Amino acid sequence: MDWVNAKQKINNKVKFQLFGRSYENLLHFYAQVPKYDPQQRGGLSEHAFNLLTNASGIFLSTQEIRIIKDSFPHESGINYL
Numbered sequence: 001m002d003w004v005n006a007k008q009k010i011n012n013k014v015k016f017q018l019f020g021r022s023y024e025n026l027l028h029f030y031a032q033v034p035k036y037d038p039q040q041r042g043g044l045s046e047h048a049f050n051l052l053t054n055a056s057g058i059f060l061s062t063q064e065i066r067i068i069k070d071s072f073p074h075e076s077g078i079n080y081l
Helices: 006-018 027-036 046-055 062-071
Strands: 078-079
Touching: 006 062, 027 046, 046 062, 046 078, 062 078
Parallel strands: none
Antiparallel strands: none
16 A cells, blocks of 8 residues: 555545445444443544454554554544544
């Protein structure tokens, strides 16, 4: 994957994977959040974020998750809000 515009490529990949599962928005994704962040801190570790995305039908590489973490920092890891 060419990482010149990585954020846009990840965004398109997520949209494509959600569309493939007939999800039109992120409501299904956010419905899964309480399982992985029961204290509702607004952030997840990289591992928990990976489990959340996989449960939502979004499959990202380690490199892509690292870019998301760098783009949306949180004291717990990744800010999902």
